[in-house]
Amino acid sequence: MPALPFAQIDAFADRPFAGNPAAVVPLERWLDDAVLQAIAAENNLSETAFFVADASGEADFELRWFTPAVEVALCGHATLASGHYLLADGARERVTFRTRQSGVLEVARDGDGYAMALPAYAPEPAEVPGLLAALRVQGETFHHPRGYDLTVVESADIVRGLTPDFAALAALGNTLNIVTAPGDGGVDVVSRVFAPAVGLDEDPVTGSAHAVLAPYWAKRLGRDRFSAFQASARGGHLECAVEGARVVLKGRCVTVIEGKFLL
Secondary structure, three states: OOEEEEEEEEEOOOOOOOOEEEEEEEOOOOOOHHHHHHHHHHHOOOEEEEEEEOOOOOOOEEEEEEOOOOEEOOOHHHHHHHHHHHHOOOOOOEEEEEOOOOOEEEEEEEOOEEEEEEEOOOOEEOOOOOHHHHHOOOOEEEEEOOOEEEEEOOOHHHHHOOOOOHHHHHHOOOOEEEEEEEOOOOOOEEEEEEEHHHOEEEEOOOHHHHHHHHHHHHHHHOOOEEEEEEOOOOOEEEEEEEEOOEEEEEEOEEEEEEEEEEO
8 A cells, every 4th residue: 555654744833733734745746636525635734745856947845735624825825834844853944835826936944934935916005805894894805816815894893703604614615714803912903814705614723814914014114124924723823924025924833643544
């Protein structure tokens, strides 16, 4: 029975059972997409990351991400987890990943954690029909054409108290729905993220959402660095910076499971 190396890693976490869990599966070659999707469905985590050595010469590895239901264009926490998997032995200081829809991404050592570079997706004000009703909230809405809707509300308490209508959100289509507010308790920004159309009612800690949040908050705060907390049940802290066309997110990872996936 073929066996694939496998790890489950809590990303944006400084202890087990926090942050966002991602499965990481290194491959010698790409398997059929149906097999990759079946593995992700079996893992039943928000994302499973697969990577192979990059034959193009553009990066160290080629990286893809799957939810239990679909392949996605960008995933931050599973990229951070993949970087942790490859950098944990101390043999290298950074690793680059070529992706199919989001360019070349990088994860580098940063103290006892990592710094990850993602593209910056600055959202624009836009009316999104049905969004506020589905979120059951009042706020200002923004959109980015890569598939992100951002809703800005008045307080962190509103963000924490959200009880969205997930069926209504899913009916709006395959969009990452981000809700954010000024932070409290020493944190600059608070957010939560919902993606029921791809099988994730609430994502615990979402790196790709901060590719949108960082440009918005950098402009609003008048500075290019700030701290963030994603207020899901598991929760996760991030340090965010906007550097030109990139967003740099800093966080830690903890490996919680290592083994083999049997096919």
